Amino acid sequence: MTDTPERPTSDQLTAADVQCYCPVGGVIDLLGRKYAIQVVCVVGAMQPARYTEIEAAFGEVSSSTLSTRLSELTEAGLLDREQRNTIPPEVQYRLTTDGAELCAVLEPLLQWVESRDPSG
Amino acid sequence: MTDTPERPTSDQLTAADVQCYCPVGGVIDLLGRKYAIQVVCVVGAMQPARYTEIEAAFGEVSSSTLSTRLSELTEAGLLDREQRNTIPPEVQYRLTTDGAELCAVLEPLLQWVESRDPSG
DNA sequence: CTGTATCCGCGGGGATACTG
DNA sequence: CAGTATCCCCGCGGATACAG
Numbered sequence: 408m409t410d411t412p413e414r415p416t417s418d419q420l421t422a423a424d425v426q427c428y429c430p431v432g433g434v435i436d437l438l439g440r441k442y443a444i445q446v447v448c449v450v451g452a453m454q455p456a457r458y459t460e461i462e463a464a465f466g467e468v469s470s471s472t473l474s475t476r477l478s479e480l481t482e483a484g485l486l487d488r489e490q491r492n493t494i495p496p497e498v499q500y501r502l503t504t505d506g507a508e509l510c511a512v513l514e515p516l517l518q519w520v521e522s523r524d525p526s527g
Numbered sequence: 528m529t530d531t532p533e534r535p536t537s538d539q540l541t542a543a544d545v546q547c548y549c550p551v552g553g554v555i556d557l558l559g560r561k562y563a564i565q566v567v568c569v570v571g572a573m574q575p576a577r578y579t580e581i582e583a584a585f586g587e588v589s590s591s592t593l594s595t596r597l598s599e600l601t602e603a604g605l606l607d608r609e610q611r612n613t614i615p616p617e618v619q620y621r622l623t624t625d626g627a628e629l630c631a632v633l634e635p636l637l638q639w640v641e642s643r644d645p646s647g
Numbered sequence: 648c649t650g651t652a653t654c655c656g657c658g659g660g661g662a663t664a665c666t667g
Numbered sequence: 668c669a670g671t672a673t674c675c676c677c678g679c680g681g682a683t684a685c686a687g
Contacts, residue, residue, distance in 0.1 A: 439559040
């Protein structure tokens with residue numbers, strides 16, 4: 408309860424109040440990329456998820472795009488990639504703790520999207 | 528409780544189970560565009576929101592980009608645009624019922640992003 | 648004030664071929 | 668199986684100028 412003049416007692420938000428409310432770079436930017444949100448949720452639903460399974464979850468994805476997305480999400484600390492050097496090779500993707508938090512927050516979004524536009 | 532062979536009793540999800548869980552087009556695509564998520568939440572926080580206020584909430588946006596985003600979101604039925612033909616003209620943006628639902632689901636995401644990456 | 652119109656560069660993403 | 672490498676196109680998005 409300070410008497411800071413910059414923050415009026417009004418409960419009506421102004422532009423200044425939400426100025427810090429708009430992260431544009433970083434994770435938000437990553438999530439804007441194609442399939443990013445869905446990949447997080449798909450991995451969360453299938454854990455552990457293998458590359459081919461993830462690929463199959465999307466009807467049409469080019470391997471390069473999916474590969475890039477997986478790398479980015481792993482790099483961002485949202486996915487954990489574990490490779491087993493067997494023959495044939497086997498890779499398992501899981502959510503990190505951070506990724507799980509994100510997934511929990513993302514799932515309601517996908518639920519809403521589905522309920523609103525069932526045709527995809 | 529049918530005996531459908533395609534759906535095993537396993538509680539482990541497979542690719543087939545999440546196949547319908549990955550909407551790619553429509554709203555998700557729109558939300559991938561720059562500032563889209565933030566615009567929804569900013570309008571939700573400021574209602575009613577005027578163009579200049581929204582613009583000010585983002586440090587740097589080109590008018591063309593913001594204008595396009597507002598049009599798209601309005602077209603998608605997420606924003607309601609009300610124009611008053613005064614001089615100077617005044618436009619007020621609000622969330623539609625759908626938009627409010629989306630905003631409610633989006634806000635935890637922005638909260639999480641901020642808490643994870645405070646530097647923006 | 649609230650945009651639209653135009654031009655244009657950059658990079659995201661698809662297709663394809665190839666590798667450990 | 669699980670990708671990477673390469674090429675290339677398209678469309679997003681910025682800058683700028685202009686309009687009602």
